[in-house]
Amino acid sequence: MDKLALIAHRGNTSGINHELENKKSYLNDALMQGYWIECDVQMYKEKLYLGHDEPQEQVDEIIMNPHTICHAKDLDSIVRLNQIKAHAFWHETDRLTITNRGFFWCYPGVHVTSPNAIWLDLLNRSIPKNTSGIFGICSDNFSLSGLV
Secondary structure: OOOOEEEEEOOOOEOOOOOOOOOHHHHHHHHHOOOEEEEEEEEEOOEEEEOOOOOOEEOOHHHHOOOEEEEEOOHHHHHHHHHOOOOEEOOOOOOEEEOOOOOEEEOOOOOOOOOOEEEEEOOOOOOOOOOOOOOEEEEOEHHHHOOO
């Protein structure tokens, strides 16, 4: 199995930064440091925008980066992301959802062991120490998780 993918939640790598998360420059910084990224994407005026609660910046080629996973925040955005073949998922209260590339995006506290599983180190839910057999971990702070 390849090296464990470390996925920067909204671009965060060293703690939550509400002012910078989901901004293109912040996401690009995480990619340049070797992280994968998870970014929130939503439809606004028939265009895709980065942003969790409200649209921040119109998306660019970053969503097509092979190390980007887009979290569609509404049904219109998941349809568009799928049309342009961006790696994406959408969910509400599911314990697990499957991305359009076959990855198991697990809710915090759910730890399916599979080479396609991505565990979330979020919401103060601890993750098991043994991460062998999974694809990656998505976190806001990798120094706290002990993974870097």
